[in-house]
Amino acid sequence: MKAFVATMATQGSHPRDFTDCIPGELVWMLDPCPTSAANPDGRCACGRSFSGFNSDGSTTTAVVREIPGFTRDDYEVALRASFAALAWCSCRTRRSVPAAVDELMRLAAAWADGTVVSRRLDVITARRR
Template identity: 35%
Template sequence: MKLLIATTELQGQASDDFMRAIPGELVVDVGPCEDATASDDWSCACARSFVGLTSGRMTTTAKVVDHLDIDAREYIETVRDAFGTWCCPDCATEIALISRRIAGQWDTGQILERYCSVVRARLPHLAG
C-alpha cells in the first residue's frame, strides 16, 4: 500500500521550505486551515505542508513509499490514534483515505509538495 512519509529530499528548493517532522515518519495531508481558505491568504504554513503522525509537526515535502507492514485498517487506526481528540474519528478516517488516495496517484519514490489545495510532484532542479 502506498503511503506518504516525511522526507528531507529536495528540501530547500523553495525559500519557505521547512522540515519540522521526523524524517521517515508517516505524514498525512490535512488540507489548509479555515483561516487560509476563508481569507484566501495562503501564507499560512498549513497551506503547503503535510503533518507527521508521530510528531504532529509539519513538513513541506513528502515521499511516496510502498509500506508493506501495514494494511488499510491499521493505517486508519494509526491516523485516528495520532489525531486523538484533535479531530473526530470520522474526520481522521477521511484524512487517512485522502492521504492514501494522494499517495496512490504517484510512483513509489516520488517527492511531493502541496501548495494551497494542489498536491504536485516536486522535481529536482537541474544544474545548468
C-alpha cells in the same frame, strides 16, 4: 500500499520550505485555515504543509513510499493513535478519520514510489530532484 512520509529530499529548493518532522514518519494534511486557504504562501503554512503523525511537526515535502504489509486499517489506526497521543480532537479536520485516510490513500496511489511531493491546499505536485 502507498503512503506519504516526511522527507528531507528537496528541502530548501523552494524559498518557503521548512521541516520539523521526523524523516520517514507518516504525514497527513491538516485542513487549511481561512488565512491559509486565502493565501497558502502567507504567514500560516497549514495549506502548504504536511503534519507528522508522531512528531506533530510540519514539513513542506513528503515522499511517496510503498509500505509492504501496511493496510488501510493500519493507516486508520495510526491516524487515530496520532490524534490521541497529541490530544487532537478529530473535529480539527473537516473530514472524518476514515475519509482522511481514504483521501491520503487515493492521493498517494497516483504517484510512483519514491516521488517527492509538495502540497498547495488540496493539490499535490511532484518536486524535481
